[in-house]
Amino acid sequence: MRVARSSPFARLSAYYAVLVGAVWALVTLVPTIPELLEQFRQQSALVGSRARDLSDVTGGVSLPQSQWALITFISMLASLALVVPVAYVYMVTKQRRGYDQSVVQTVIILPMVVAGTLILVQNSLSLAFALGAVLAAVRFRNTLKDTKDAVYIFLALAVGVAAGVFSPALGAVSSVLFNVVVLGLWHFNVGNIYVDQQGRVAPLRPGEALLGPAKTGEFMAVGDPKLLEALTPDELDQVADRAARLQAYI
Numbered sequence: 001m002r003v004a005r006s007s008p009f010a011r012l013s014a015y016y017a018v019l020v021g022a023v024w025a026l027v028t029l030v031p032t033i034p035e036l037l038e039q040f041r042q043q044s045a046l047v048g049s050r051a052r053d054l055s056d057v058t059g060g061v062s063l064p065q066s067q068w069a070l071i072t073f074i075s076m077l078a079s080l081a082l083v084v085p086v087a088y089v090y091m092v093t094k095q096r097r098g099y100d101q102s103v104v105q106t107v108i109i110l111p112m113v114v115a116g117t118l119i120l121v122q123n124s125l126s127l128a129f130a131l132g133a134v135l136a137a138v139r140f141r142n143t144l145k146d147t148k149d150a151v152y153i154f155l156a157l158a159v160g161v162a163a164g165v166f167s168p169a170l171g172a173v174s175s176v177l178f179n180v181v182v183l184g185l186w187h188f189n190v191g192n193i194y195v196d197q198q199g200r201v202a203p204l205r206p207g208e209a210l211l212g213p214a215k216t217g218e219f220m221a222v223g224d225p226k227l228l229e230a231l232t233p234d235e236l237d238q239v240a241d242r243a244a245r246l247q248a249y250i
Helices: 002-006 008-029 032-050 065-093 101-120 125-137 148-164 168-187 206-211 225-229 233-246
Strands: none
Touching: 008 032, 008 065, 008 168, 032 065, 065 101, 065 148, 065 168, 101 148, 148 168
């Protein structure tokens, strides 16, 4: 029972269930919030198709500043709620090799920044060009340790854009499907060449099994950490027994 509760799949399902319940309670208790968002979406689309002068920050939508602040707060909060499980999945799947703290924090903060920025430049061509000029002047240089880290950054951008254009359902679908697929690949260790030898592809030759694929020439590199990571506890015990018997000969 404890193992099931500690499973990432169970925790992820519980989080999304609580999130759906919280959204339902908020919409039920405060019905003016969905009405305000729907009104803004309709007026924003209308202004975007008919307005001639797009230099106004509000894009011609006659809303008071308090409602603009509320819309921005809801949008940024929605992006934060949808991206927190993504950061959790990133830490779970990278806990063996180690994860980058800057990537975790970027995945959490970036959608909020994107959502707030999209609201600021809503139907404003001049602000969009100004923001592009500012970003061009500021250079961000960061080398990711793993190519999969870039996928998390792209998803964070997608969630932020969905929240910024007031389509949280699209962001929720992206978040749920992404997390399920990543956890599934991590759980079944898909694409690990050492695990694949157990039945998915042809087995390795004895020399490659000892040194690792395409490493038979590296006679000093006996054993591969990835090979040991792919083994179960029982298989590790068998390897230890065989190594003990071969120690005298080695």
